[in-house]
Amino acid sequence: MKASPAVATLLLISLLGGERSLAVDFPWVGRGITLDASLNCPYISHRGGTVFLQLSLQTPDIGISKRRPMNLAVVLDRSGSMEDESKITYARKALMSLIDQLSSEDIFSLVIYDDVIEVLKRAGRVGNKSELKRLVQNVHPRGSTNLGGGMVEGFRQAEKYASKEYVNRVILLSDGLANTGVTDQGELNRIVRRYRSRSISLSTMGVGLDYNENLMMGLSEHGGGNYYFIESPNSLASIMNKEFNLMSKAVAHNAFIEITPGAGVEIRDVIGCEFGSESRKFKIPVGDLYAKDRREFTVELQVPPGSESFVVASGSLQYETEFGWLRTSPSFSTTIRYTKDVVIIEKNRDMEAQAKADIAVSTRKVERAMEALDAGNHEEAAKEIDDARQMIISSPAAASGAGAAILGEQAGRLGTYQKSLKDSVGDARRAKKAIQFDNYKTQKNQQ
Numbered sequence: 001m002k003a004s005p006a007v008a009t010l011l012l013i014s015l016l017g018g019e020r021s022l023a024v025d026f027p028w029v030g031r032g033i034t035l036d037a038s039l040n041c042p043y044i045s046h047r048g049g050t051v052f053l054q055l056s057l058q059t060p061d062i063g064i065s066k067r068r069p070m071n072l073a074v075v076l077d078r079s080g081s082m083e084d085e086s087k088i089t090y091a092r093k094a095l096m097s098l099i100d101q102l103s104s105e106d107i108f109s110l111v112i113y114d115d116v117i118e119v120l121k122r123a124g125r126v127g128n129k130s131e132l133k134r135l136v137q138n139v140h141p142r143g144s145t146n147l148g149g150g151m152v153e154g155f156r157q158a159e160k161y162a163s164k165e166y167v168n169r170v171i172l173l174s175d176g177l178a179n180t181g182v183t184d185q186g187e188l189n190r191i192v193r194r195y196r197s198r199s200i201s202l203s204t205m206g207v208g209l210d211y212n213e214n215l216m217m218g219l220s221e222h223g224g225g226n227y228y229f230i231e232s233p234n235s236l237a238s239i240m241n242k243e244f245n246l247m248s249k250a251v252a253h254n255a256f257i258e259i260t261p262g263a264g265v266e267i268r269d270v271i272g273c274e275f276g277s278e279s280r281k282f283k284i285p286v287g288d289l290y291a292k293d294r295r296e297f298t299v300e301l302q303v304p305p306g307s308e309s310f311v312v313a314s315g316s317l318q319y320e321t322e323f324g325w326l327r328t329s330p331s332f333s334t335t336i337r338y339t340k341d342v343v344i345i346e347k348n349r350d351m352e353a354q355a356k357a358d359i360a361v362s363t364r365k366v367e368r369a370m371e372a373l374d375a376g377n378h379e380e381a382a383k384e385i386d387d388a389r390q391m392i393i394s395s396p397a398a399a400s401g402a403g404a405a406i407l408g409e410q411a412g413r414l415g416t417y418q419k420s421l422k423d424s425v426g427d428a429r430r431a432k433k434a435i436q437f438d439n440y441k442t443q444k445n446q447q
Contacts, residue, residue, distance in 0.1 A: 032060035033252065033289070035317050037332035040354040043345045044303055046338045050268070052357035053299040053313055053334060054350075059251055061292040067248040071107040071166035073123065074098070075154035076139065077174040077207075079114045083141040087175055087207055090233040094240040095136045101244055102126045107166065109157035110135065113150030114143025115180050123157040147174055148182030148191070151202075151219075155195045164320060167250045167288075168200040169225065171243060173236075175207040178215065185215050192223040199254050199320060201225040201288055203243055207233055209429040213436055214374070221274060224254060224287030229437035231430065246290050255286040255319035257297065262312045264304035271298045271360040272443030289319065296445045298360035303336060312336040349396060355403025358395040359410045359442070362388040366417065366439040373432045382421050389414035409447070413438065 036056045044051060074095065082088040095110075102108055109123040110132075120135045154170040162168045182188060192202050202223025204216040207230045220227035226246065228239050259282045261267055267275075267282050275284045284297060303312060316331035339345060369384035392411045397403030417435045424431035441447050 032062065033317065033330055034058050035257070035315075035330040035332055037313070037315075037334045038350050038353045039312070039334060039336060040350055040357045041345060041348070042335075042350065043337050043339050043348045045342075045345065046305060046307055046340050048303045048305040051301050051303055051312070051336065052353065052360075053301055054353040054356050055257065055297040055299065055332070057257070057286065057289075057293075057295040057297070057317065059289050059291055059293045062251060068167050068250060069103070069105040069107070069165065070247060071123070071158055071161045071163075071168045072102075072247075073109040073111065073154040073158040073170045075111045075113065075150045075170060075172045077114075077145060077147070077150070077176065078112045078139050078141055079143055079145045079176055080141050081145075081176045081208075081210065084175075085208065085233055087233040087236075088139065088141050090236045091173060091207075092136050092139060094236040096133050097237050098240050098244060099126070099129050099132050099136070101241075102129075107161045108132070109154070111150055111153045111157060112139055113146050113153075114141075115146050116143065117146060117149045117153050119153060119157065123160045144180050145174065145176045145178055146181035147172070147178035147215075148188050149180075151188070152182075152191060155191070155200060155202075158200050159195070159198065162198055162200050164199065164253075167247050167253070169247055170195075170200060170202045170223075171205065171225075171240075172202060172216075172219065173205040173207065174211050174216065176210055177212050185218060188215070189218055189222045192219050196222065196224050196254065201253075203227070205230055205236075205239060205243075206433070207236065209433065213433050217436065217440060222285075224285060227437070227440060229433050231434070247288075249291040249293075250288050251291050251293075252289040252319035255289050255317060257284040257286060257315055257317055258282070259284065259299065259313055259315035261301065262310050262314075264306075265312055266302040268300040268302050269364075271300070271364055272440075273297060286317070286319075294445055296356060296360075298357050307338050309335050309337040346396075350402075351397040351400035352402035355395060355397035355400075355407050358392060358397065358403075359406065362392050362410060362414065363439050363443050365391070366414075366435065369417075369421075370432060370436050370439075373428050378421070378425060378428065382418065385414055385417050385421060389418065410442070413442065 038054050040052045106126050107123055108126050110121040112118050112120055151172050158168055158170050203225030204220040205228045206216040217227045230239055270284050273284050275282055312334055314333040365384050365388035369381040372380035392407050395407055398407050420431040
């Protein structure tokens with residue numbers, strides 16, 4: 001019996017399972033995705049120590065002629081504060097622009113919330129766009145902010161049509177603090193992870209200076225989507241358009257990198273990412289991948305004493321397609337060598353991997369600075385930023401061609417953060433949101 005094109009594609013994928021790169025001629029399979037791994041120190045002292053594993057994940061520009069249909073739920077804050085700075089007016093314009101881009105094949109739902117949750121458009125085909133715009137135009141601010149309730153209803157709407165046929169996404173927009181309903185960040189994160197396991201991702205958009213950036217960024221991290229700080233509401237339409245364009249280029253969904261460390265190797269941290277472990281396998285959530293996408297992940301490893309060489313870590317990218325899970329491609333395996341000669345260690349140092357590792361570690365320091373700001377300790381925040389900049393300037397890779405340019409860019413960003421903090425004494429809301437968002441983009445390789 002002759003296999004169908006889809007089955008033939010999956011057979012080809014199975015045959016290519018152990019390769020670093022996946023290349024198959026089918027539009028919705030993540031063809032050409034590569035996962036490269038390098039160590040900042042391929043040689044290490046026989047006494048063991050800390051090394052950084054740099055993972056570079058890249059997708060090609062595969063030139064999709066027709067985008068995948070969307071199952072999109074928009075959750076809009078209509079609390080009283082949305083009246084300020086005409087935020088609701090700009091939000092309505094952004095939504096109407098989004099509606100113009102939807103096709104008859106897309107599923108769309110619209111949820112609005114204050115202290116009451118209201119479904120203006122139940123999940124279903126887009127239908128009459130003029131009618132949809134009329135509904136949007138009649139949204140007016142009132143009440144408080146039941147962010148959790150609105151978000152959950154958005155997930156419920158998306159869940160009705162959630163399948164591998166669609167790009168399943170909830171977009172949550174808010175300008176204020178979650179002050180009624182479920183407000184605990186841990187519980188909200190658990191809700192988001194539960195729906196993420198059902199292949200529904202979440203992107204968050206914080207508008208103005210009064211929303212909880214820790215909450216909104218955390219929700220997007222657990223939801224596998226994107227986070228945006230929108231200081232000026234007049235940029236809402238362009239940000240909504242950016243999110244739509246990303247969704248239009250989705251090539252892999254619910255992706256994660258699974259890492260198996262070598263014997264005795266401990267994974268101390270994955271900088272900029274939540275990660276978990278089970279039976280000596282560590283999972284780094286990646287979220288959705290888009291055409292011409294590049295992600296960088298820095299993994300801190302503690303290597304035990306030893307001699308000769310061994311595989312310090314191996315792993316693979318796993319992700320969903322409309323046919324199910326691809327579990328074995330692309331993959332990597334990285335070897336480290338022991339030596340008693342310090343000269344050999346330094347001579348073989350990978351300066352590009354070193355630069356990326358130092359930048360990643362500096363973003364951790366920026367995170368600690370933001371925690372200090374949350375605690376009201378402006379002086380401690382400034383010290384953490386200064387420490388981060390000094391570390392970048394003194395990096396072993398600072399004088400190398402491979403790492404000098406990106407280290408210089410990071411030193412410049414940190415210098416900007418220092419000035420922003422200095423100018424923000426008395427009201428650090430804008431500085432904190434702007435620095436935290438920029439640091440987020442650095443960690444996600446979105447600069």
